[in-house]
Amino acid sequence: xxxxxxRRLTPYADQAKLDGKKVYHLNIGQPDIATPEGMINAIKxxxxxxxxxxxxxxxxAYREKLTEYYNKLGYNITPEDILVTLGGSEAITIAMQTxxxxxxxxxxxxxxxxxxxxxxxxxxxxVKPILSYIDNGFALPPIEEFExxxxxKTKAIFICSPNNPTGYLYSREEIEKLxxxxxxxxxxxxxxxxxxxFCYDGQAFTSPMHMEGLDQHxxxxxxxxxxxxxxxxxxxxxxxxNKEVIxxxxxxxxxxxxxxxxxxxxxxxxxxxxxxxxxxxxxEYTVRRDTLVSRLNGIDGVFCPNPGGAFYVVAxxxxxxxxxxxxxxxxxxxxxxxxxxxxxGSGFYSSPGYGKDEVRMAYVLNTDDLNSAxxxxxxxxxAYPGRTN
Amino acid sequence: xxxxxxRRLTPYADQAKLDGKKVYHLNIGQPDIATPEGMINAIKxxxxxxxxxxxxxxxxAYREKLTEYYNKLGYNITPEDILVTLGGSEAITIAMQTxxxxxxxxxxxxxxxxxxxxxxxxxxxxVKPILSYIDNGFALPPIEEFExxxxxKTKAIFICSPNNPTGYLYSREEIEKLxxxxxxxxxxxxxxxxxxxFCYDGQAFTSPMHMEGLDQHxxxxxxxxxxxxxxxxxxxxxxxxNKEVIxxxxxxxxxxxxxxxxxxxxxxxxxxxxxxxxxxxxxEYTVRRDTLVSRLNGIDGVFCPNPGGAFYVVAxxxxxxxxxxxxxxxxxxxxxxxxxxxxxGSGFYSSPGYGKDEVRMAYVLNTDDLNSAxxxxxxxxxAYPGRTN
Numbered sequence: 133x134x135x136x137x138x139r140r141l142t143p144y145a146d147q148a149k150l151d152g153k154k155v156y157h158l159n160i161g162q163p164d165i166a167t168p169e170g171m172i173n174a175i176k177x178x179x180x181x182x183x184x185x186x187x188x189x190x191x192x193a194y195r196e197k198l199t200e201y202y203n204k205l206g207y208n209i210t211p212e213d214i215l216v217t218l219g220g221s222e223a224i225t226i227a228m229q230t231x232x233x234x235x236x237x238x239x240x241x242x243x244x245x246x247x248x249x250x251x252x253x254x255x256x257x258x259v260k261p262i263l264s265y266i267d268n269g270f271a272l273p274p275i276e277e278f279e280x281x282x283x284x285k286t287k288a289i290f291i292c293s294p295n296n297p298t299g300y301l302y303s304r305e306e307i308e309k310l311x312x313x314x315x316x317x318x319x320x321x322x323x324x325x326x327x328x329x330f331c332y333d334g335q336a337f338t339s340p341m342h343m344e345g346l347d348q349h350x351x352x353x354x355x356x357x358x359x360x361x362x363x364x365x366x367x368x369x370x371x372x373x374n375k376e377v378i379x380x381x382x383x384x385x386x387x388x389x390x391x392x393x394x395x396x397x398x399x400x401x402x403x404x405x406x407x408x409x410x411x412x413x414x415x416e417y418t419v420r421r422d423t424l425v426s427r428l429n430g431i432d433g434v435f436c437p438n439p440g441g442a443f444y445v446v447a448x449x450x451x452x453x454x455x456x457x458x459x460x461x462x463x464x465x466x467x468x469x470x471x472x473x474x475x476x477g478s479g480f481y482s483s484p485g486y487g488k489d490e491v492r493m494a495y496v497l498n499t500d501d502l503n504s505a506x507x508x509x510x511x512x513x514x515a516y517p518g519r520t521n
Numbered sequence: 522x523x524x525x526x527x528r529r530l531t532p533y534a535d536q537a538k539l540d541g542k543k544v545y546h547l548n549i550g551q552p553d554i555a556t557p558e559g560m561i562n563a564i565k566x567x568x569x570x571x572x573x574x575x576x577x578x579x580x581x582a583y584r585e586k587l588t589e590y591y592n593k594l595g596y597n598i599t600p601e602d603i604l605v606t607l608g609g610s611e612a613i614t615i616a617m618q619t620x621x622x623x624x625x626x627x628x629x630x631x632x633x634x635x636x637x638x639x640x641x642x643x644x645x646x647x648v649k650p651i652l653s654y655i656d657n658g659f660a661l662p663p664i665e666e667f668e669x670x671x672x673x674k675t676k677a678i679f680i681c682s683p684n685n686p687t688g689y690l691y692s693r694e695e696i697e698k699l700x701x702x703x704x705x706x707x708x709x710x711x712x713x714x715x716x717x718x719f720c721y722d723g724q725a726f727t728s729p730m731h732m733e734g735l736d737q738h739x740x741x742x743x744x745x746x747x748x749x750x751x752x753x754x755x756x757x758x759x760x761x762x763n764k765e766v767i768x769x770x771x772x773x774x775x776x777x778x779x780x781x782x783x784x785x786x787x788x789x790x791x792x793x794x795x796x797x798x799x800x801x802x803x804x805e806y807t808v809r810r811d812t813l814v815s816r817l818n819g820i821d822g823v824f825c826p827n828p829g830g831a832f833y834v835v836a837x838x839x840x841x842x843x844x845x846x847x848x849x850x851x852x853x854x855x856x857x858x859x860x861x862x863x864x865x866g867s868g869f870y871s872s873p874g875y876g877k878d879e880v881r882m883a884y885v886l887n888t889d890d891l892n893s894a895x896x897x898x899x900x901x902x903x904a905y906p907g908r909t910n
Contacts, residue, residue, distance in 0.1 A: 167572040175783060178564055183556040183751040218607050218755060221777035229643070250776035254618070256645070362572040364782030366607060366755075387639035388610035393753030394564060394783055 153466050156505035158493040159473040161296065163443065165361040165416070165496075168409055174401035178394060185390040189382055190216025190369070194396040197403040202371060205328075207341045213373050215381050216391045219366040220326050220355030221247065227351050227370055228255035230381040231288060231320050238288040238322070239281050241273055243446060243480030243487055245296045245324070260286070261482035266448055266490065269437035270298035272306040275313055288320035288351075289313065294327040294337075294441025297480045297492040299421075301331055301440030304338040311343045321346065324353045327442040329410055332418045335440050347373040356395075358443075360402045367395040417443050420495040420502060427506035431513060433521050443495050446477060450513065450521045454478065454491050457516060465515060467508040474509075489520075542855050545894035547882040548862040550685065552832065554750040554805070557798055563790035567783060574779040578771055579605025579758070583785040586792040587758060594717075596730045602762050604770050605780045608755040609715050609744030610636065616740050616759055617644035619770040620677060620709050627677040627711070628670050630662055632835060632869030632876060634685045634713070649675070650871035655837055655879065658826035659687035661695040664702055677709035677740075678702065683716040683726075686869045686881040687835045688810075688828025690720055693727040700732045710735065713742045716831040718799055721807045724829050736762040745784075747832075749791045756784040806832050809884040809891055816895035820902060822910050835866060835881050839902065839910045843867065843880050846905055854904060856897040863898075878909075 189195070195211035202209050217223040232238060234256040240248060242261040252259045260281050264270040278289065289310060293302040302310075314321045321340045331337045340350040355368035370381055385391075421438070424445060428436035433450030451457040455476040462473055477490025495502060513519060578584070584600035591598050606612040621627060623645040629637060631650040641648045649670050653659040667678065678699060682691035691699075703710045710729045720726045729739040744757035759770055774780075810827070813834060817825035822839030840846040844865040851862055866879025884891060902908060 162571075162574050164571065166570045171572070172567075172569070175567055176565055178561075180561070181555045182551075182553065183560070183749075183753045185551050185752040218611075219777060219779075222607075225777075247776045247778075250773075254643075254773075254776070360572075363574040364572045364779055366779065366781045384639075384643075387636045387643075388608060388614075389636075390608075390753055390755065392755045392781055392784070395781070 154470045156472045159475045161494050163361045163496045167361045168405040170401040171398045174398045188385040191396050197400045201403045215370045217368040220368040223353040223368040223370045225251045226381050226384045228257050232257045236287045237285045238290050240290040246479045270300040288322050290322040292324035297444050298446045299439025299442045299444045307338045311346050314349045321349050322351050326355050326358050329359050331441045365395045423499045423502050424495045431510050446492050452518050452520050461512045465512050467511040470508050472505045472508050543859045545861045548864045550883050552750045552885045556750050557794040559790040560787045563787045577774040580785050586789045590792045604759045606757040609757040612742040612757040612759045614640045615770050615773045617646050621646045625676045626674045627679050629679040635868050659689040677711050679711040681713035683830025686833050688831045688833045690829030696727045700735050703738045710738050715744050715747050718748050720830045754784045812888045812891050813884045820899050832884050841907050841909050850901045854901050856900045859897050861894045861897050
């Protein structure tokens, strides 16, 4: 009988001690969910003599299994549309290097995953942020705002849905608006879909890959990290029907020779993960999200939208400087010997001065721990000297 | 009883068919040697619930085992001097990005591993090649030649010993000359030591890490790929005692989050590989090298130096255009239904026009196959229309 995937496990995601305090880690996106047993068994049953290079684009076997996975989602692709990468990070870097020339620009709704900045810098690409707002749950900014930013240097719009850090899930209508924008200005639409599986309240996931007539524009960056709670596998991919992009991306992939052989074997097994695994995981995350959002909105002066996906929320706190607050609660506060580690919002904004009263929390702990963490946060916000209202 | 590591195995390194011909693959550095059983068993016996991120610099456990390995070689390092990377490729890229500013220069003796150019381009670093010559076996070029190339933009000398593609093993005297040069001009000394274990005829391996007074200059790029015949593991590292370099390199590593978790567990086991494994492998490679070099020099008009390490040779052929010859032998020639795939020398030179009559061969096949491949090459050079003497 398969074990439940809902277990709290690794030391890295676990509560560490800080000066003797028990610390609830809401700051990182390392889920405590167990990796599917099929993946682990694929590793345990592995049989090879030489741990050899695979083809730079990934093994045909793995690309065929991925094709099966994506076509169940309605992407209608072939194995030739996939380039296997060393994690989602490499997928993003290679996509930028392939599609955007040095000094050209990509537009990214902010707040966004802070490492996009690092990947852009490494690729000599300029990020043009476009603000989304907590008051409407970080919905897609109006298309007119995108158009104001578009210049002849703009080469791509970059989205992440469900979003890290906001958890916002773009609707089909929003994706359709982006489609029209990319067609009108001949832009790539980069889509980071690391959190695709994590959609709640029965909402459907819509990918730019579901849009007709956009095949030459869409570049998906993906990873097994969150889908199968396999962050340490470093196994991702680029998916695009644009042949020129995939051929050019292959040249970058050839320079680093090969993705991991063992990971691709485990990745084949991962595609056969039973639906029951995801049902159980999504049920668990839904309960956690509901717990966290309800507790946060129950704290005087706190506002937290109810996100449709991923496992993050961005909340507004009654503080003047969330960077200071996050440091203070960790280092100078405790509630019955516990404290909370959370990520300041400013790190997710590229525009200076934004996110100063916001924080990101990952609900990668069980509900008991989330409740304890919220007890601590409630007390902390009462005691914090920099409280604003 | 452990199985012999000398086996011919994966389809990728194996002889493929080309138009019905049996092809001897001497073109790629994928050894046919078996990965140590300890590494494979570490994978089979793996036990975890969450395939989690590790620390960006690598697990302490793996860095401690690597420290044990390096200190047996006399490097005198600590785990803090190591940054674990996703393969040797990432080690090279991060070292370049960390140590060399945009538009600055590194000097690399050529012929050199062609992907250095790709890593340099990705890092906005300029490669200044310095010629080494087949007639003296590709020994270190005279230091005066280096000095002619050094400008205020020069930030590093980059060596690979034992060398890919030439197999040349730098002597202690040559490393000492490089030490003086780097001290005099305050340059980094990058040392790609992927082939460290493969030194023949009882010759000792000398690393820049063995030089006194050079600690702040030396940056080692390493990988388990060749050492343990584990090319598909994508597990490498940077080793340097320069704290500023390791701290700056960590920032690049943090952007891509984590090296592979499973690989680091296997890497710990790899350090305990018994000496007998390497003794057997080195004995096998020595026989292969002797076979290949002797057969090559026995062909009329061919010259091949006898390299001290790695598993490559660069040979001079009596042809006007080795690119053309390599394509011709593969596509338009066969000897009793067999042919040979070899790499043209020009791809390993950055200076235009060099290496036109040279080829690189990897002796990653057993001696019977090497002999058959040389029978084929002998016949091909007799039949080739572009033969020059």
